[in-house]
Amino acid sequence: MAHDHKHDDKKHGHHHYVLPNSLAFKVFGALIFLTIITVWTAHFDFGAFNFPLAMFIATIKALLVCMIFMNLKNDVKENSVIFFTSFLFLAIFIVLTGSDIFFRGDVYVKGPLVAGASKSKFKKPWVSTAELVAHGKELFGQQCTSCHGAEGLGNGPAAAALVPPPRNFAQNAGWKNGYKPSQIFKTLKEGIKGSSMASFATLPAEDRWALAHYVVSINPAHAKDTTSDLAAVGVDPSKDGMGGESSSPTIPVSVAMAKLAVADINVAVASSVAKNPDAPVGSGAAYYQSKCVGCHGVSGEGALVRNMGVSPKAYLKTGSLSGVPFDRFKSVVTKGLPGDVMPGYGNLSNAQLQDLYNYVKSAR
Template structure:
C-alpha cells in the first residue's frame, strides 16, 4: 500500500479538480462528486471570526441588556454555528439536497418546541378562565337553578364533589365532624351523620342560610361566599343526605331566605367575593400587622404590590414571609393556623402553579380561591412576590 501511495502522487483525471483547481473549487465529475477543499486562508479567517464572536458573547453576557441578553447570545451562537457548518463542514459548497437534509433536523426540533411550549407556558391561563367563570357565577349570572331547594340525585352528586374540596378539611371526609382541622376548633364542626346538634337547623333553607351567612357567634363556620347559588344548594342536599330523617321546608321557611316557591323567584345573589371578607374577619390584627402596613408597602407602587396589599397581605405578611396567625374568631382559648412562607410552597414554583393556587384555593388548607384576578393581575402579583417589585 505504501508503495502505491507514493507512486500515486500524480493526480489522475478523477481528482484533477480537487488537487489542481484553485482554492475553493469543486469537482463535479458525472454530477455526483462534490469535493471542496477549504483553503488554509479561509479556515484561519473563519477561526478568527469564531474566536472574536466567542469573546463578544462572553463580554456581552456581563452587560445588563435586560431581555435582550438571551436573544443576543443565541444570535451570536447561531452565527458561529453557521460559520462552522458553512465553511468547516463546507455545506456552502455542498449540494442543495444535503443542505435541506441538515436543515430539516432543526425544523423538526422547532416543531417539537412549538408544540410543547404553548401548552406549558399558557396552561395557567386556563385557571384564569375558570376564575372568570367563577366570578360570573358569584355575580349571579348562570348560577341559579330552578327549585334548588328540592333535592335531586344530580345535586347530591355535585354537592359531594364540592364538599370534598371545601368542607372536608373541618367536617371530615365522611361528614363526621372529624376533619384534619377539627382538632383546633371549639365548638367542634358539625357531625352531619347524626340528627342531633344542627345549630341552625337541618331544613334545606336553614343549611342554605348557614352556608350563605355563616353561623353568627361561631366564626369557625366561615361564610362560603365564593360558592354560587347552585353550588350552595348542591352542598345543602349532600350534607342533608348523610343522615336520614332531614326535615323539609315549608313555604314560610323558604320565604325567610327570600324565596317564593310559587313564583320560583330565585334569591338575588349580590356580586361579592365574601371569602376575602371572611378571611379579613378571621385574621388576627395585632400590632405586628399594623406596623407592617406603614412601611415600604405604602411606597410599593407597582400593580403587583397594590394587589398583594389589598388581597394577600393580611394573611401572608409583607413579602409573603408567612408566620401570620390566622385565628378562628370566637374560640377560647384562641387557636389559629400559621401561614407558611410563600417561597416554601409549591405554588410559587411557577406562574402556572401560582395561578392555580390563587384561583382555585389550596384544598385542605385555609387558602380560599380568589377568582377576581385577571391573568395580568396574577402575573403582577407573582412578579411582586418573586422580585419585591
C-alpha cells in the first residue's frame, strides 16, 4: 500500500527532520552578520546599486529563514513550488504595474495624439515650405479656428467670451512672444500664461512648426528666424531633426481622462448651440445660455473647448463640479483661471452667482 511506504520514509527522517541546534545557531549568526552588512553598506553610496544590493542581502536572509528555519530545504518539493510561485506573481504584479506607470508616456508620444497629426516627413520643419504651410493650414482648421477664426483674424465663435481676446494674426502689434516662426512655435508649446492660449505641446513638433509657418503666411510682413532665434527654441539649423524637441512631450493622465470624457461630443454642436428662449432674463439659466454655453456646451458637456489642447471642465460628463463649494465656484467665475482658457466675469452680483451656481449644479 502506498502509505505503508510512507511509514518507511518517516524512519529515514524524510518528513520529520529535526533542526540541530548547532545549525540553528550558525544560521542565526549568518543572519546577524548580514544585518550588520546591510546597515554598514547603507553608509556608502553605490548609486543605482544601493537598492539592488539591499534587496540582494535581504533575499539571502529570507532564503536562509525559509530553507533552514522553515525547513523548506527538506520539505516536499511541491511546498517550495507553492510558496515561491507567490513571488512569481508578486514579480508580475510589480513589473506590469511599473511598466504601465513608468513607460506610459513613451507609448503616448509614439503615435500622433491628435487626429490629422502626420508622421515625420519634414527633415527641417523650421524651414518654411509650401507643403508645411498647407499642412499648417489644415491643422489650423482643426485646432485654432474656434477662437482665432477661419482667417486667423481673432474672430472665431468662442472669441467673444475670451478675455483677453484671441490674437488677430493679421495685426503686427501686441504679440507677447513675437511673431517670428520660432516665437510662435514657442507659444504653441508653452501657451500664454494669463490668457486663454493653451499649450499645444501634445501636438508633434513638426505640426507646431507647420502651424507657425501658416500663421506667419497670414501676414507676410512677419520677420524670418535668425540662427539665434532658432537656437532659442533648441534648433540647430545645420542638423536634421524634430526641431526644438529634445524629449517628446507626454500627456498627463488627468488630461487624457478629460479628453476621453468629452471625446464623443462633436465640435459642430457648439457652433450651432440651441439657445433656451424660455430662460427668465437675469436668471442663472439665461446667464449660462449667454456666456458659458459657447465653451461648456448646452448642458455642460464641454463642446468647443475640447478641441483646444486643454481639458475643459465637462461638468455634466465628468461630474467634476460635485464637491466644488460656492466660494470656489464664485472665485473661478469672477476671476477666471489665469493661464487657462476660463476667463473671469467680474460683473455678476452675489445673487446672480448663486443662481448660476444652482443652475450649473442642477444641469448636472
